[in-house]
Amino acid sequence: MVVFPEGGVESSLRQVRMECTDEEPAWVDMDIIPGATKKLRFDVENGPPPSRSPLEAASPSSGLILQANFPQRRESFLYRSDSEFELSPKSMSRNSSIASEHESDLIVTPFAQVLASLRSVRNNFISLTNVPASSSRRSSVGSQSHPSQGTSSSSNNKLTVPDENQSRLAMETLEELDWCLDQLESIQTHRSVSEMASSKFKRMLNRELSHFKETSKSGNQVSEFICNTFLDKQQEIDLPSPTEKESPEETKPPGRTKGPLSHVSGLRKLRHANSFTGIVPRFGVEVSADREEELAKEMDMSKWGIDCFKIDTLTNGRALTAVTYTILQERDLIKTFKIPANTLITYLMTLEDHYHREVPYHNNRHAADVTQTTHYLLGMQALENVFTDLEILASIFASAIHDVDHPGVNNQFLIVTSSELAILYNDESCLENHHLAVAFKLLQEENCDIFCNLSKKQRSTLRKMVIDMVLATDMSKHMSLLADLKTMVETKKVAGSGVLLLDNYTDRIQVLQNMVHCADLGNPTKPLELYRQWLDKLMNEFYHQGDRERNKQLEISAMCDRHNASVEKSQVGFIDFIVHPLWETWADLVHPDAQSILDQLEENRDWFASQIPMSPSPGPDSKENNDQTSTLDDTIVESSEEC
Numbered sequence: 001m002v003v004f005p006e007g008g009v010e011s012s013l014r015q016v017r018m019e020c021t022d023e024e025p026a027w028v029d030m031d032i033i034p035g036a037t038k039k040l041r042f043d044v045e046n047g048p049p050p051s052r053s054p055l056e057a058a059s060p061s062s063g064l065i066l067q068a069n070f071p072q073r074r075e076s077f078l079y080r081s082d083s084e085f086e087l088s089p090k091s092m093s094r095n096s097s098i099a100s101e102h103e104s105d106l107i108v109t110p111f112a113q114v115l116a117s118l119r120s121v122r123n124n125f126i127s128l129t130n131v132p133a134s135s136s137r138r139s140s141v142g143s144q145s146h147p148s149q150g151t152s153s154s155s156n157n158k159l160t161v162p163d164e165n166q167s168r169l170a171m172e173t174l175e176e177l178d179w180c181l182d183q184l185e186s187i188q189t190h191r192s193v194s195e196m197a198s199s200k201f202k203r204m205l206n207r208e209l210s211h212f213k214e215t216s217k218s219g220n221q222v223s224e225f226i227c228n229t230f231l232d233k234q235q236e237i238d239l240p241s242p243t244e245k246e247s248p249e250e251t252k253p254p255g256r257t258k259g260p261l262s263h264v265s266g267l268r269k270l271r272h273a274n275s276f277t278g279i280v281p282r283f284g285v286e287v288s289a290d291r292e293e294e295l296a297k298e299m300d301m302s303k304w305g306i307d308c309f310k311i312d313t314l315t316n317g318r319a320l321t322a323v324t325y326t327i328l329q330e331r332d333l334i335k336t337f338k339i340p341a342n343t344l345i346t347y348l349m350t351l352e353d354h355y356h357r358e359v360p361y362h363n364n365r366h367a368a369d370v371t372q373t374t375h376y377l378l379g380m381q382a383l384e385n386v387f388t389d390l391e392i393l394a395s396i397f398a399s400a401i402h403d404v405d406h407p408g409v410n411n412q413f414l415i416v417t418s419s420e421l422a423i424l425y426n427d428e429s430c431l432e433n434h435h436l437a438v439a440f441k442l443l444q445e446e447n448c449d450i451f452c453n454l455s456k457k458q459r460s461t462l463r464k465m466v467i468d469m470v471l472a473t474d475m476s477k478h479m480s481l482l483a484d485l486k487t488m489v490e491t492k493k494v495a496g497s498g499v500l501l502l503d504n505y506t507d508r509i510q511v512l513q514n515m516v517h518c519a520d521l522g523n524p525t526k527p528l529e530l531y532r533q534w535l536d537k538l539m540n541e542f543y544h545q546g547d548r549e550r551n552k553q554l555e556i557s558a559m560c561d562r563h564n565a566s567v568e569k570s571q572v573g574f575i576d577f578i579v580h581p582l583w584e585t586w587a588d589l590v591h592p593d594a595q596s597i598l599d600q601l602e603e604n605r606d607w608f609a610s611q612i613p614m615s616p617s618p619g620p621d622s623k624e625n626n627d628q629t630s631t632l633d634d635t636i637v638e639s640s641e642e643c
Contacts, residue, residue, distance in 0.1 A: 063500055063501045064382060064500040064501075064502060065382065065500075066489065066492055075580065076576070076580050076581040077204055077208045077577065077581065078204065078486075080204070108486070109193075109194075110183065110196040111197070112490035112493070115495065117177075120173075120176055121173055124172070125173065127169065128166060128169060128170055193491075194483045194487040194488075195480070196483075197483035198479050198480045198482075198483035198484075201483055205577055208576075209226060209227060209573075209577065218570075219569065219573070221559065221565070221570075222566060222569055222574075223573070225557075225570065226573060226574065226577055226578060229410070232479070232480065264438060266404075266405035266434065266438045267438065267441060280325075280341045280342065283299060283315070283322045283325065283326055284318075284321050285315045285316075285325075287315060287316070295314040295315065298311050299322065301372060301375055302379070305527045308366075308372075309365060309533060312364070317364070318349070318364075319368040320364040320365075320367045320371070324371050324396065324400045325348060327371065327375045328344070328393075331392065333396070336393075337458075339450050343449065344450050346447045346448055347447075347448040347449075348400075351401060352364045360537045360544070361541040363403075363406070366403060367400055369522070370399045370402060370403075370516070370522070371399040371400045373522045374398075374516055374519040378392055378395060380593040380594070381590075382589070382593050387512070390461065391465065393462065394469070395465075395469065395515065397462070398465070398516055399469075399516055399519060401438075401439035401466075401470065402469075402473050402516070403435055403473075404439050406431065406435070408545065409545045409548070410557070411427075411474070413545055413548075413549070414431070415430070417552070417554075421433075436466070436467055436471070465509060465512065468509050468513060473516060473517060473520050478517070481514055482582055485514045485586075488510060514585075514586065515586075518582060518583060518586050521578070523538075524571065524575050525597045527600065535567070535571065542557075542559050542560045542565070543562040545560045568611045571608040572608050575601065580605070583597060
């Protein structure tokens with residue numbers, strides 16, 4: 001949160017401004033400006049230590065190195081000008097973005113822009129006053145300047161400004177300082193600096209969507225889908241009103257089974273016993289001898305874009321168990337945390353059985369894909385040795401459970417239909433809270449406690465991390481997650497150290513949350529053939545929800561109407577406004593490890609763009625859609641209505 005001590009940063013900056021406008025140049029001791037309080041060091045396994053360095057306290061590494069001087073593509077809407085859409089002159093940006101130490105390394109988050117401008121003011125101040133930089137307490141923090149665009153600034157602290165340029169430089173410095181003051185004055189004290197970026201990004205996205213929906217009727221539909229899915233509207237949601245065909249009785253919430261609300265729904269007695277007592281097979285599941293070699297070729301966990309559809313077939317519907325077990329085995333986490341192998345297999349099979357195979361997309365295959373994608377991202381060179389074993393275990397576990405017992409409808413459907421889950425969780429991340437409850441409840445089943453040998457502290461910390469990561473998969477939190485990550489990365493870059501220390505829990509979990517979120521939105525970055533398979537399953541699930549909304553005489557959600565959904569255009573908008581900005585930011589964090597992923601994303605986007613005028617989406621009478629219309633059985637429909 002933005003908290004100013006007595007006197008405050010703004011007061012100190014005003015003092016600097018007053019002294020800079022005097023006839024005689026004045027030097028201000030920068031130590032008088034109140035700094036931020038020290039962050040509590042957080043050890044993800046043993047708590048805050050009494051006398052260890054920040055890095056020793058939270059990570060076995062020396063931090064995450066941020067690459068600054070590299071040719072990076074800046075194609076997402078975040079780097080376009082938003083000044084004409086600002087709500088207040090106080091918050092108006094002078095430029096679309098502010099350059100940091102390198103012209104190509106643009107800064108778009110408001111707080112990082114303020115820091116960049118203040119560094120420019122500092123360098124200009126030194127040039128104007130000829131004060132030796134060595135006398136400042138900041139002399140050791142980054143020797144390079146971070147000038148704003150259009151502001152003359154010297155990166156050499158000893159440079160003397162010619163008389164003819166001194167007046168101009170002084171005026172530009174004053175304008176820069178005034179802009180910083182305006183930004184600080186417009187800050188709402190109850191908002192964090194990342195919320196400033198989130199508000200800006202939402203405003204820019206709304207502008208982009210308003211242009212996009214003007215292109216065609218399908219553009220309007222896609223814009224509505226993105227807005228409803230990826231923007232947290234909070235209390236702006238309007239529940240559908242009864243149509244003319246509906247009577248008051250038809251609008252009442254469906255009847256619910258009487259019982260305690262504290263009961264975790266979705267748990268069921270399985271038709272067969274999952275308790276595993278034999279020797280654990282190579283990939284954690286029994287496969288026939290003639291299939292094992294073929295399965296081994298598909299189970300390359302270091303590959304970007306494994307075929308979970310084929311793995312699921314080869315393992316007789318055990319893709320999640322096979323993938324998760326293999327990853328934990330390869331990372332030696334089973335041995336590290338003394339996880340009983342038989343217990344692990346029992347839990348994974350029980351977990352997998354609580355994914356509904358009849359749900360077209362949010363099933364065990366999707367969970368396996370997200371788990372392997374998270375594993376791949378954790379293995380990027382930039383993140384080598386950054387996270388502890390406990391954090392890695394929590395990330396893999398969170399990915400495996402993140403959609404368990406998914407009913408095949410979204411949160412908004414649950415809220416509109418006054419479902420049990422919506423009431424239980426007060427309309428807030430209903431599905432995500434339910435996934436967590438089911439997954440942790442399953443740990444209490446017989447021979448399912450895979451964390452039985454963790455210490456009390458480790459178990460508590462792992463649970464907290466898993467909860468934070470799974471709740472972050474709520475797509476309505478997308479813009480906040482993106483703003484958090486981008487603000488953190490840009491602020492560290494502007495600071496000049498080039499190292500993201502990640503020396504506290506908040507920063508570390510922020511990176512892990514975005515990692516799992518990237519994995520959850522990873523389909524458009526996979527090889528095109530796989531991407532199209534995932535998309536077919538997703539659209540099939542959307543259509544099922546639309547059919548149910550039609551049957552209930554509710555307003556059909558955007559992209560859920562099988563009669564007029566524009567699939568190709570939806571993917572272009574989805575990539576442009578959601579996926580690309582997210583992966584672009586992740587690529588900044590781990591540069592250059594994700595460049596090939598961005599390349600694949602752009603190729604996929606171009607392919608779908610090329611299909612818009614040539615291949616319209618299948619109509620309601622097409623064989624492909626009709627074949628998939630009835631794949632959800634009655635048990636899933638009933639269970640989701642009870643939810």
